[in-house]
Amino acid sequence: MSKSWADSAPPSNLLLGQDDVSPVVVTNLGGCSPFLLLGDHAGRAIPRRLGDLGLAPAAMDRHIAWDIGVAGLGARLAEALDAVFIRQAYSRLVIDCNRRPGAAGSIPEVSDDVAIPGNAGLGAAEIAARHDEIYLPYQDAIAAELDRRTSVATLLVSLHSFTPVFQGQARPWRIGVLHRGDSRLSDRMLALLRRELGEDAGDNQPYRMDEIDNTVPLHADPRGLDYLELEVRQDLIADPDGQAWAAGLLAALLTEAVTA
Template identity: 65%
Template sequence: MLNAGAPSAFLLLGDHAGREIPRRLNRLGVSDAALDRHIAWDIGIAGLGARLSALLEATFVAQVYSRLVVDCNRRPGADGAMPAVSDGEPIPGNRDLSPLAVAARMAEIYDPYQEAIAAALEARAGRQTVLIALHSFTPSMQGQDRPWRLGVLHRHDSPFSSAVLARLRQDLGEAVGDNAPYAMDETDNTIPLHADARGLDYLELEVRQDLLADAEGQAEMAEWLAPRLVEALEARALFGEVDTGSPPK
């Protein structure tokens, strides 16, 4: 966790910010090249999150383990939470997992991450809070180019997401996807898990990975995004009811 107790209304999350694999899992039997790919982590998000954390004075809770070990943005037991194949890449260490092996990964990786988010939210009780889950996407998927620079993922129930979409499109137009390249749906876990029960507003933001390929790109994107996120927070009342940071009654 970076910048614990920071004053910003934003709580930044990185479900796939790292690509560590517990030593006992023998790298899941995959190559170095596979671990460099988007299947293992959200490329550039650790750096982007750290820079946004500093610029916004916001806490950043980041998952350091690879999404191939446990995808923390999938509900426990969901398809794809521990994939045997990811974007055509076999993951030998995820084949035929026993219930005991699954439970061990959940206890070691999934539970502490979600508990850290819950603890950060508990520490903010009574304060305005907006969750921002940071993700990145590959420029090409299964032979299809993805023209968007950023994507705003939401369920049509988030004034902040609507405000961010409107603000980013002022500068980039259709290069900002509305539920593209992904739509926020029942496969998503972290935002529904923590925002819904507490009545919090949220944003799931996707950034194209080539824009975050190095430290310079990550810094440039953070410096571009930070003021626009603040502007969207100030404008979100125009897009619907604003939460108070308290659980719904």
């Protein structure tokens, strides 16, 4: 079951209007799994008041706008695990929920050498509207779900995807585990992925978890929760068959990781 942000949320007259989609989509609300699945970059919507951000339509199909395949992967994984999946509906180009507010890249003016005209020269009120109406409801929804789980030892699983080639550099990994060296779940999943995929399982590849990451540290650290941040190569999950393959593999390994 999918659900949008609370119907009782007050309408905004600054950014989001009545015709705009909710910033938060929750799949399988009430799922009993200890895993809480997150999709910071799973959506690519743009508020109507921002037009097209000055971009050609083709740009919104690229990785600069969203994590390709994650929405479908997360929905299938939620079903397989009976897990809750909370994802952002709006594009990372509007505001990046995996960046701290005000940090570089939070509202990018350039992404992978593509200028974002609609993000240039924003005033304080415009920045605040994106934070208050898109970023904050998403992070609040995660916090509310964690508050609800008083009897569950929650394990955060943040889902992302990456391009097969970036700025001319091939990325051979199929799935990467991003971590800070402080996660038992991450260590276990990396070992299991290496068993299944060999060197195609990346250890802090193609990115590493560092001070740039926001969502996992924001929610896991204060609550003492274990976490897993996964990067899946986009060409592998760009269609339903690939998403089903990845969800089947990850569901089996996540189950093994917590029962070992």
